[in-house]
Amino acid sequence: MQHELSYDRYNTRHDRIYRVLQTFRSVEKGQKITAPAPEDYQVWGCAPVGPALAADFPQVKEMVQFMSPVSLLLEYGDKRLQQENLICIDSTAFKVFSWKLLQGNPQTALVAPNSIVLTQKIAEKFFGHTNAVGKTLRVNNGDHFTVTGVVADVPANSQIAFNGLISMSTARKWREDVFSAWGYVDFYTYFVLKDHADIAAMQAAVPAFLKRHNMEDPGYTIAFEKIDDAYLHSKASRQPGPVGSMSNIYLFCCIGIIILIIACVNFMNLSTARSLERAKEVGVRKVLGVQPSALRWQFLFESILISMIAATLAVALTNLSLPVVSALSGKDFAPKVFFSGQLAAWMVILTLATGVLAGAYPAWFLSRFQPIAVLKGVFKPSNSNISLRKALVIFQFTLSITLIAGTAIVYTELKFLNNHDLGFTKDQMLVLNFEGDDQVQQNLESIKKSLADQPGVVSVAASRAVPGEFLPNAGTDIQGPDGQMTNKIPLIYEIDFDFISCLKIPLAAGRNFSRAFITDSTQAIVINEAAAKLYGYRHPADAIGKKFSQWGRQGTIIGVVKNFNFRSLHTEVEPLTLRYGMPGSLNRIEVAIKAEHVAATITALEKTWKSVAPQRPFLYYFLDQSFNKQYEADQHFGYLFSLFSCLAILIACLGLFGLATFTAQQRVKEIGIRKVLGASVYNIVVLISKDFMRLVLIAIVIAIPLCILIMNQWLKDFAYRITISPGIFIITAIIALLIALLTISWQTIKAALANPVESIKNE
Structure with missing residues (x-):
């Protein structure tokens, strides 16, 4: 519980750090729009909102933005690693977040283009324990990045995790246009509120702020959320990292209390059951003049003493069992971090409370014995005592x-x-991760053919992502049943001609992409049943042939696939569009392999890959394993x-x-x-x-x-x-x-x- 409740609290100004939540809703002309629900917001948003907030609101002390993580091939000498989870971030990162820079200057480390700050763990992979600042990494077989800093590994209780930070000026070199586009979504915006500033006043000024900057989009609005609430209490989608469950915390808290109560009940039950054995002791003490209150304190102290001995043993057992609990929970519980002063204080309170709870009734019960009846041997447990024991059981x-x-x-x-x-095949599906390598994309069809020719390979396809991975949204106009074009924002899959058949996604109506139709690569999309329903079609077949406009592409709907769970079963199937992805937009190759001789097939694929794409490491995973990580x-x-x-x-x-x-x-x-x-x-x-x-x-x-x-x-x-x-x-x-x-x-x-x-x- 302590670990879950402490997320992002390592930031020294966590009580004043907020993030910007954004909504992108479709609004028809003349339509009245209601206030967005908490679930309508997402953390992932556009770039212009950050600088506009910093300029318009004097309450903002520092503002930082970062982009979705990227994966880059990093090379230094003979060391060549595909490094995941690198984020482009503003130079103000170290002013907002309490990330400890071990090497480099926090004021300048993320200013210049092609600058990268590595985490300590990644820096040691490339440079050992030497000073990494000033050294150069080759990136994706082309650009060179200069290491300008080494940051301590991010705490385990952080929602924002990374292996490296790239200067935002580098991202501006890649795509300057997206930094001024209110409709382009790929940024997370955080800011530090000045001392004594009122966040409620900022929120009240949002409508006027939006009128000044984004009048053309009535479906766009923003809200502010405290970073303390991000992990456990946020209902916004598109989070920058994992989210926890407050209900799970309550549940485990209850289970912990239940276990203690059961133990206390045992103690009460057995103490009262053994009352006959201590009855003569109580009788003798009372005859000798001991007051009932003194007896109660004696028995209560015995209970507390047992609880204290148990607590001492518990601390030792906890220290030994932490690795097991860490493995079972998926959390990293280091003893030096786990046993804090706060926890010690709670242990003392818990120990005393348990001792009192367990011993209070037996102490009261035993101190009420009548000495004459006990010493004469006529004492018997009362019916109420027996009934209590039964109730406790x-x-x-x-x-x-x-x-x-x-x-x-x-x-x-x-x-x-x-x-x-x-609704799709994920078993025996090998995924090759080439992360948009230019040479692979330029020769994609020939590479696919070389892979398909290997024994044990059933089929090969390519896509921007695979089920279980991140998908972007796309503003899409589709002709409705009334003939009018309707704008919605479904998810988008960019795929090749073979993706649907390779993953065996069944069609509900129409046809799949085909090389036999020249226009399929530029003037066609396929949607799922949920998208057809979103645009007003009760029957999937009715959507076939309808016009669409999406991301600069116009044409007609050629097919409707049945709903398939491309995301976790925690959520319903969302509206989805699938369109042909031109070279330059694809990142994954899917290889369906036979169940027999899997190891031999992988060996053959690796050999082939080294011959057709020697510039890329052979990186693969199985789709069922990656999907189940959700x-x-x-x-x-x-x-x-x-x-x-x-x-x-x-x-x-x-x-x-x-x-x-x-x-x-x-x-x-x-x-x-x-x-x-x-x-x-x-x-x-x-x-x-x-x-x-x-x-x-x-x-x-x-x-x-x-x-x-x-x-x-x-x-x-x-x-x-x-x-x-x-x-x-x-x-x-x-x-x-x-x-x-x-x-x-x-x-x-x-x-x-x-x-x-x-x-x-x-x-």
Whole structure:
């Protein structure tokens, strides 16, 4: 929880850093536009808004913009690496964000064109531990960048992560025109608010600001969001990095509290169950004049002392288990960072609270014993005491069963995600990443043919991106059912002639791109069913032949593909247009390979690649693996949920085992007499077990609706989700009963097999 809640708080001025959220909505002429919902905003926006804000609002102290990450081939000497996650950023970066520059001058490091600041990890790959400033890297077999700084690796709890920073003046050399285009989207804008400045006043002035700068687009507006809210509370799309889940934090917090409560319940249960053993001690102390309040403090102190010993052991165990928890959660928990002063303070508070919670009732209960009754031997536990113990058993097993069922639902949903028909083929699909290399693009068709000629290759295609990767939006006019051109902003895929057939994306109407039609590369698009619906077509076939205009290209719709999940199943299929991507716009080659001899096929492809594109390293990945990375956070959630569930169940079973042991000891003479009178081992086992099993059954009845309520909330995060079936709860009930039965069976069978002579010889 501490790690998740601390995102971006490493920035010294995090409480005054804001980012600009932007909306790009289609508005018809004369249409009244409503205020955008939080979900309508995106963090990814246009460039001109940043300088305009800095110029118009005196409240802005510093402003910084950066672009979407790029991947570049970096070369120094004999070291040649395709480096991902490099971002072009303004020279004010170190004034806004608290990134520590280890080498170089923060004032000038990102000023000159072709300047690059590397992270410490990447700098050491190229230059070892020597000073990197002033050294030159060859980029994409052409340009040369000068290393102007080395920055400490970005903290793990940062939404903005990178391997290197490139000066924004370099990006201006590449494409100067986009910096003045209000409709071009590829920038993230952040700013620092001056001391005592009012962000609400800035937001109120936005309408006037937009009238001055962007009057032609009524669908465009902006809002401001605090960086502290970016990771956990933002509903905006197109985030610059990962986002967390506040509901998951609440859930794990609840699970942690549940585990503590179950442990406290065990302590209360066993303390009150063992009351007979301490009754004479209490009686003697009271006769000797000890006040009830002193007894209460004694028993409470015993509980707190046990809690303190447990906390000491817990810290040691936590230190040992951090690598395991890191692997399960996908987070990097370093002990020196994890054990902070803040956490130590919380540990002390938690330890004392746990001790008090666990010991308060037993202390009150034990201190109320009447000394005369106890010393005469006529003391017996009251019915209320027994009822309380039963209620506590029901309570802890209700929580444990809820967690068992919750674990089953989590894994059923994750299995559903993995097995869901996405509408395209991702298995045995090798993706070659050439990152828009000029020579590859110029010879793309011949390279594809060379790859397709290799044994084990089924088909080859090319595209700008593959499912699961980033896609841009494109303002697109399409002729509607009324014959009028309607402007919307669907997503866009740039592909070649073979992409749809290679990935086996089925058509709902019309045809695929074809080399037989010369105009398909310049005057045709294919849309998906969601896009057809967006433009008003109930039946996909009705959209065929309709006119379109998109990014300087006009023509007709030639086909409609069925909806396929090109993004995570967390979201519904969005409207999508697919158009032929001219050389210069493609980055990936998809190779469908046979399941047999995969290693040999990859070896043959690598050999071919080195001959047709020697200037590029052979970089590949499998589409199914990259696509499934979208569910890594869900997988880690499932691992942790299972771990904590098992822990809670184990603690509940320990309490049940102790209670069963005590019960068997209390009834040892009764069991002996029953055996003498002819009761079988089976009769004795059933006699002792049935009361506990009845309590577990009551817990099952209570746990089922509780689990449905909680897990339905969790499932809301998925557009495609399972329906919670009764079968999950039937299996859960059986598992819970078996766990309870196995827990108490050792003691019940042991008691049933005991020699009755030993238990009743003193009567």
